[in-house]
Amino acid sequence: MKTKESKIPEATIKRLSTYINCLERLQAENNPVTSSEMLGESCQVSPAQIRKDLSYFGEFGVRGVGYDTKKLEGEIKEILGLNHNWPTTVVGVGKLGQALLNFAFFSKHGFRIIAAFDSDENKIGNEIAHGVTILPTTEIEKTVKNEKITIGIITTPADSAQEVADKLVAGGIKGLLNFAPIKVKVPEIITLRNVSITSELDNLAYLLTQKKR
Amino acid sequence: MKTKESKIPEATIKRLSTYINCLERLQAENNPVTSSEMLGESCQVSPAQIRKDLSYFGEFGVRGVGYDTKKLEGEIKEILGLNHNWPTTVVGVGKLGQALLNFAFFSKHGFRIIAAFDSDENKIGNEIAHGVTILPTTEIEKTVKNEKITIGIITTPADSAQEVADKLVAGGIKGLLNFAPIKVKVPEIITLRNVSITSELDNLAYLLTQKKR
DNA sequence: GCAACAATGTGATAACTCTCACAGGATCGT
DNA sequence: ACGATCCTGTGAGAGTTATCACATTGTTGC
Incomplete structure (x- = not known):
């Protein structure tokens, strides 16, 4: 996973942080998999916006299926550098x-x-x-x-x-x-x-x- | 002068709030008058940005001179609706x-x-x-x-x-x-x-x- | 009274961000 | 195996925000 070297909107970073929260909630509610639509509903961001945000950093979903909530949470933490100590x-x-x-x-x-x-x-x-x-x-x-x-x-x-x-x-x-x-x-x-x-x-x-x- | 307010950037509102803080500080430091450059230095915003932000709401400065710190603080509070209770x-x-x-x-x-x-x-x-x-x-x-x-x-x-x-x-x-x-x-x-x-x-x-x- | 100066206010332009529509790719049922 | 269906990933374009350059206007000194 490597970033494409285009500039990433600050707003995107801000949203990534909220995605983590929502993904945790979705997991707690027994959703091993989610879609950009469901996640968007959960954190009040448009589905297209979510996909766009993620696309800056790579491909994390499966077409026709959606995103593995746990895995995506980990990926976002990786992106934000939250796996450091x-x-x-x-x-x-x-x-x-x-x-x-x-x-x-x-x-x-x-x-x-x-x-x-x-x-x-x-x-x-x-x-x-x-x-x-x-x-x-x-x-x-x-x-x-x-x-x-x-x-x-x-x-x-x-x-x-x-x-x-x-x-x-x-x-x-x-x-x-x-x-x-x-x-x-x-x-x-x-x-x-x-x-x-x-x-x-x-x-x-x-x-x-x-x-x- | 437009009749109905054209849309004002949310970022502008956010900055207005910080201008209040900076204007208070400038007053405490004995500056009855300031310029967009000085204010910009104080709150880390470009002078042009400050003037643009203010221009959405009217004209508050004196050309060649600058802004009355106390008066401008009052004007901004008025704009933000902080004079309500x-x-x-x-x-x-x-x-x-x-x-x-x-x-x-x-x-x-x-x-x-x-x-x-x-x-x-x-x-x-x-x-x-x-x-x-x-x-x-x-x-x-x-x-x-x-x-x-x-x-x-x-x-x-x-x-x-x-x-x-x-x-x-x-x-x-x-x-x-x-x-x-x-x-x-x-x-x-x-x-x-x-x-x-x-x-x-x-x-x-x-x-x-x-x-x- | 007038020229020199200073700093605002703003239209034009550039930069950035979001939205939309659809192509791409995976899965499922038959 | 193949068509139907689903949801992602993304280029193009719309919309929004910031920057720039300068015309504008008040002030000061002589």
Whole structure:
């Protein structure tokens, strides 16, 4: 399985992620095989869109039959690189950080939480998972370097996000996911995604305002 | 000037939301006036993109000068409908729900938390904010109806998301923001946004995998 | 009052993404 | 073995979004 070297839409990648969820559900509902139509129904994407998305990466179905749900899930995980074991850290163990740490998601998608950091002295030393205790943020650079952590998740307040990002970068992080409500800046080499949870609410407000008129 | 709004890209709406954040920061940094270049630098969007985005809604700047940061922030909030006072509820007061409730964001963007619900009996009755206590999910329909709640935020586990959505809809909710890792289905009339936090992580994994090759 | 300048607003164009329709290939029944 | 049927994979085209270049218009200095 090798990618054709055309550029792949970002939206496609986003959808692939949701396909995994839907395929899991379909399996749980006893569907060893599915069609692009059934999968589309399940995750609210058009069948043609699904086939197109998959076609960027190869051929995963059987014509006249459909897709093996379990196999397809594995293929998509392969495509997204979720079969790696990404050493990951969470910085900022507030409510949002804890919410993320709670998700069963991490292990299922190949992310291994190696460390967690916070600046609150009361939290330091607390165990957040099997063998992972909260460290002070002063330890970020050293720990990232020693443990070869590749992914950093920033769930701090806005005013410390950039500082934390700098420390992670100094430690040699490869990818950053920033949930703080401010866009952080890092060197070109770092893969960065700024996620704005709240903008979804703004978006909803806009759509509702439109509908009224 | 077109009479009926031509279709505005969803991406534009998303960016407008981030412009608000950046404009606030610029104001905090003592910039009463900014240019599309400075604002673009601040929120990592091209100057042309910013001007185009704004042009969908009117003319907000002064040629040769730029934009009044405070005024523009107000204009964008007006466009997004954040000057309304949206009666809002959060269903599922787990870590993610609590994280959202903690954000100062709500009041600043015109969302007023009217009620919160959870199915955990130990949480029911707890006060989460000035005068808002957690109610059992059995009260959803009645409360939404009585309080005329228009926006519902779902932060439950996947397996109760659809059930909760149905109750909110039964109560007459207008817009739904679903953070549960499963797409819920609601009647056409309801404005719905399914948000997948975890897909951002998958996306990051993909980008990192690509970079390696 | 006017020229030089600065930064917006926008039509034209390029780039990207989705949709459609159907060809390709597998399976099933007879 | 063969036709009917099914569902995938994909090129072509429609539709959407971003970029570019510059005309436009307000400001400033002399």
